[in-house]
Amino acid sequence: MDWSDRIGRRLKLRDLHILMAVADAGSMAKAAGRLRISHPAVSKAISEVEGTLGVRLFDRSSQGAELTAYGEVLLRCGTNIFDEMQQGLRSLESLSDPNTGEVRLGCTDIILHSLTPAIVRRFSRQHPGVQLDVRLTNPGQHQIQELRERKIDLLITRATGLQQDFNSEVLFDEPFVFVIGAQSEFARKRRPALTDIIKRNWVLPPYDSAPGGLIAAVFEANGFAPPKPTVKTIAIQLTVSLIASGEFVGILPASVAALSAHRTVLKALPLKAAGPRISAEIVFLRNRTLSPAVRAFIACAQEVTKSLVRAL
The missing domain is CATH 3.40.190.10 (Periplasmic binding protein-like II)
Known part of the structure; x- marks a missing residue:
């Protein structure tokens, strides 16, 4: 396929814009409405691009228009082109x-x-x-x-x-740290240890999740089998809130314990927990x-x- 004769002079940004609109709307009629042009104009533009490239871009049916594999490739190209243009305009704006x-x-x-x-x-x-x-x-x-x-x-x-x-x-x-509530009974001890809290209520990610697998390895590195959590969750706000209440204990990345909105009511145990970092x-x-x-x-x-x- 010769670039200058078959594509460079005939495939326009407007054509790509129409293709992207049809792909997003799922039909040529809906795309025409969004673009505020006639349905025949949209159909003609798509047909001309298909003729230029020699491939079918959409499968048409009474339910609408669905991209073919060729259409998917051209859609990605159009997305990249318009994105690069937008980034270029942002760079021009920043010069002024x-x-x-x-x-x-x-x-x-x-x-x-x-x-x-x-x-x-x-x-x-x-x-x-x-x-x-x-x-x-x-x-x-x-x-x-x-x-x-x-x-x-x-x-x-x-x-x-x-x-x-x-x-x-x-x-x-960073390492993981064992965390308790600053007002919990364990926080009043001079040197609380993992042995003090291992049988308490734990709030932890599921062990079959990515963070849960790392946390299981932290327990094992410290010589303990991973405990059965009372609450399984990957929601960090819930985890931190439960630990801050003093009724639960948990494991957090060191930065989360230090930067959380509840950091003043959390206490990291003075341990150098062995095991994986995150x-x-x-x-x-x-x-x-x-x-x-x-x-x-x-x-x-x-x-x-x-x-x-x-x-x-």
Whole structure:
């Protein structure tokens, strides 16, 4: 296929925009309504692109239009092209006013309620004109998919395992600590130990989850079989609240115990718990142009976590 004759001169940004609208709406009629153009105009544009490329982009039916494998590939291209254009426009805006832009940040629950507030406070002081869109993302493949679809610019999460199309930078790694309520009966002891709390009410992630597997290894490294938790949950706010009540005990990453909103009513046992450590990573899409605001946010996150590592 000759680029200049068959694609370069004939495939336009408008065509890609229409294709993206049809894919999102699920039908040409609905896409026409959203674009405020006629249904025949949408149908003609798609047909002309299919003729130019020599492939079928949509399977049409009475239920609507569904992307073919060829259409999926072209849709990704269109998404990338429009995203790069948007990033370029943001860079142009920052040349005239560096204190502008937007950062769309995804965070898992445990990061959102510990590390994120410290980064957001410092960044907002340094760049008061930049808007932050902070979203809770579900762990696992869902958070990676949001990055791939460019719904977020950055992701701060626990270790993901680097995938081929992402850049991942470890901000810090840290140990787990055993945590009790500051007003609990154990906190009044001069040197409370794991043996004092091992038979108490534990609030822990399920052992078959990623954090639960690490926590099981912490118990084993300290010479104990992992106890049966009274409450199984990966919800960090619930975990911290229950520990703070003094009626439950648990294990948390050191930064969560230090940065949680309930930190004044938590007490980490004076133990050097052996076992695995856990890392926090900042992840973004490889080969994607990052706006000046996003690069500034990455730099700010690095500054905050350096200070954190020194304090832990």
